[in-house]
Amino acid sequence: MNFLIPGGAGYIGIHIAFLLLDSGHDVVIIDNFSNSSSESIDDLENLMGRKITFYQSNISDETELNRIFTKHSFDAVIHLAALKSVSESILKPNEYFKNNCNGTSCLLSVMRSFGVKNLIYSSSATVYGIPRYLPIDEKHPLSSNNPYAETKLKIEEELRSISEAEDGWKIVCLRYFNPVGAHESGLIGENPRGIPNNLMPHIVNVANGELPHINIYGNDYDTIDGTGVRDYVHIMDLSESHLLALNYIGLKVINHEDIELSSIAKAGFHIFNIGTGKGCSVLELIRTFEEVNNVKIPYKFASRRPGDVASCYADVHRSAQAFKWIATKGVEEMCSSAWNFKIRS
Ligand code: UFG
Numbered sequence: 001m002n003f004l005i006p007g008g009a010g011y012i013g014i015h016i017a018f019l020l021l022d023s024g025h026d027v028v029i030i031d032n033f034s035n036s037s038s039e040s041i042d043d044l045e046n047l048m049g050r051k052i053t054f055y056q057s058n059i060s061d062e063t064e065l066n067r068i069f070t071k072h073s074f075d076a077v078i079h080l081a082a083l084k085s086v087s088e089s090i091l092k093p094n095e096y097f098k099n100n101c102n103g104t105s106c107l108l109s110v111m112r113s114f115g116v117k118n119l120i121y122s123s124s125a126t127v128y129g130i131p132r133y134l135p136i137d138e139k140h141p142l143s144s145n146n147p148y149a150e151t152k153l154k155i156e157e158e159l160r161s162i163s164e165a166e167d168g169w170k171i172v173c174l175r176y177f178n179p180v181g182a183h184e185s186g187l188i189g190e191n192p193r194g195i196p197n198n199l200m201p202h203i204v205n206v207a208n209g210e211l212p213h214i215n216i217y218g219n220d221y222d223t224i225d226g227t228g229v230r231d232y233v234h235i236m237d238l239s240e241s242h243l244l245a246l247n248y249i250g251l252k253v254i255n256h257e258d259i260e261l262s263s264i265a266k267a268g269f270h271i272f273n274i275g276t277g278k279g280c281s282v283l284e285l286i287r288t289f290e291e292v293n294n295v296k297i298p299y300k301f302a303s304r305r306p307g308d309v310a311s312c313y314a315d316v317h318r319s320a321q322a323f324k325w326i327a328t329k330g331v332e333e334m335c336s337s338a339w340n341f342k343i344r345s
Contacts, residue, residue, distance in 0.1 A: 001251060002026040004074045004116075006059045006107060007081030009036040011190040012122065012176075014044055015183060015239040016078060021048050023243065023254050028053045028072050030065075034083065034099075035193055043345075047187040059103040065110040075251055076118035077111060078242055079104065082151070085197055086126070086307060089148035100151035101158075108162060117168045120245050121159060123175045125231075125273070127152050130309050134279075137315035138175070138271050146307060156271070163269040170249035170267050177231035177275030177314050179238045181334035182341035189341030190235075200232075200334075203286060204342045207295045214297060216282050218304035223311055227282035231275035231313035234329035234337070241274050241325045248323040256324055275314030276327040289335040 003020055007013045008029030014036075017027045021044075029041065029052060041054050053072070057064045059081045082100045083089065089096040111117065128136050129143030144150040156173055163169040180200040182189030196202055205211045219226040246253040249266050280288075286297050319325045 001075040001253065002028065002072060004028050004030065004068070004072070004077045006030045006077065006079050007122070008078075009033060009038070009040045009054070010080060011036070011192070012179060012235065012238065013078075013080045014040045014188050015235050016080075016242050017044060017052070018047060018183060018188060019236075019239050019243055020253070021052075025253065026053075028055070028068065028074070030055045030057050030059065030068065030081065032056065032058045032081075036191070037193070040188065040191065043188050047183070047185055059107045060099070062106050062110060065107065069110055069114040069116070074116050076120065076246060076249075077107070077116060078120045078122075079107060080122040081107075082122070084124075084148065086146045086148050087197060089146055089151070093147035096147045096151050101154050104155045105158065108158070112166070117170060118246075118249055118251065119159070119169070119171045120242050121155070121171060121173045123152050123156055123173045123271075124149075125175050125177045125275070125312060125314065127156065127175060128312075131312055134311055135277060135313050135315040136273065138273055138318055160269045163267075168267070169269070171269045172245040172249060173269065173271045174241060174245060174274045175271065176238060177233055177273070177312070179235050180232045181234045181236070181329070181337040183236060184337060184340070186337075186340040186344035189338065189345065191345065199282060199285065200338050203289050203297055204338055206297050207289070207293065207339060208342055212298065214286070214299045215302035216299050217302055217308060219301045221304075221310035223281055225281050225283045228308055229279040229281045229311040229313065231278065232280050232285065232331060232334055233275050233327050234334050237276075237327040237329050238274055241272075241319060244323040244325045245272070270322070272319040272322065273314040273316055274319065274325075275316055277314055277316040279311055279313040280331055285331065285335070288331050289339070292332050292336045293339040295339070
């Protein structure tokens with residue numbers, strides 16, 4: 001089968017592309033390199049030992065999308081093309097709405113006109129806002145307190161409406177918690193542009209000596225040790241969930257002993273949390289990183305980061321039940337693979 005991956009040169013997309021290629025499928029990647037570079041395509045080519053079909057383009061460029069859809073036929077689209085920084089979205093809301101929402105609408109209309117109606121959409125736990133209860137299940141109320149979250153919510157709404165109004169759409173929306181780690185080869189991994197916002201890339205840069213220490217934002221939360229608790233999920237587990245979600249909508253992408261495919265070609269719009277179901281604090285993550293990699297991570301406590309919540313972790317029963325996806329890799333593997341990628345790149 002052949003899959004289009006808008007945003008496929010980014011951290012998550014490159015790992016999904018790897019798994020699809022490794023399972024014998026083809027991929028076409030579109031990316032504008034806003035938070036990635038052609039290096040990740042080179043890295044994937046090195047890992048696979050083959051050329052990858054790739055277009056440097058925006059999903060809001062309808063002419064280019066039409067050209068790509070005319071040239072290739074796709075079984076499904078795995079849509080990851082989005083701006084994703086909460087803090088940047090507060091400074092540049094227009095860019096976020098234009099890129100994320102208009103871009104997605106454009107992609108959807110081209111998909112429709114070419115009769116490609118299978119879609120895996122990359123959403124985020126940010127749509128839950130401040131958790132009202134834990135673990136967060138998919139029925140948790142939705143809210144947004146920043147433009148990035150608003151774009152994710154708006155797009156989910158558009159997807160739901162389209163799938164209700166028009167026949168044939170099979171859409172799976174995956175709400176990611178906190179993806180971290182890298183492929184075991186150390187050849188692909190997380191390589192954000194500029195100073196990273198997220199915790200793991202920061203830890204890695206401190207371990208490498210690029211930064212002198214890490215600021216831990218808040219040590220007075222009501223958590224196990226006062227620092228923020230999140231649901232970190234290994235990038236390879238998270239990537240695998242996309243293949244199982246494709247199985248769920250009736251495309252037999254990988255063999256899975258527990259799934260009877262003929263009965264599950266699911267039409268409509270389906271939402272799943274993608275996490276481990278377990279919380280891990282900032283200090284726990286730092287200590288694990290130090291232990292498994294035998295490095296020191298100097299840290300300082302700083303004031304709470306605006307917009308952060310104390311704890312956020314997923315209820316993951318729905319994806320386990322629907323398409324038998326369960327995260328298998330622990331925090332140790334997340335830390336060792338993230339460091340392995342850094343020292344090899
Ligand atoms: N943190 C620090 N120091 C840092 C960076 C982060 O202490 O330098 C802390 C944060 O305060 C938080 C935890 O590490 O407690 C995780 O922070 P991240 O920035 O890695 O991740 P967030 O949970 O804040 O946000 C991530 C994504 C969002 C997404 C959200 C969904 O970056 O896009 O998960 O749950 F919306």
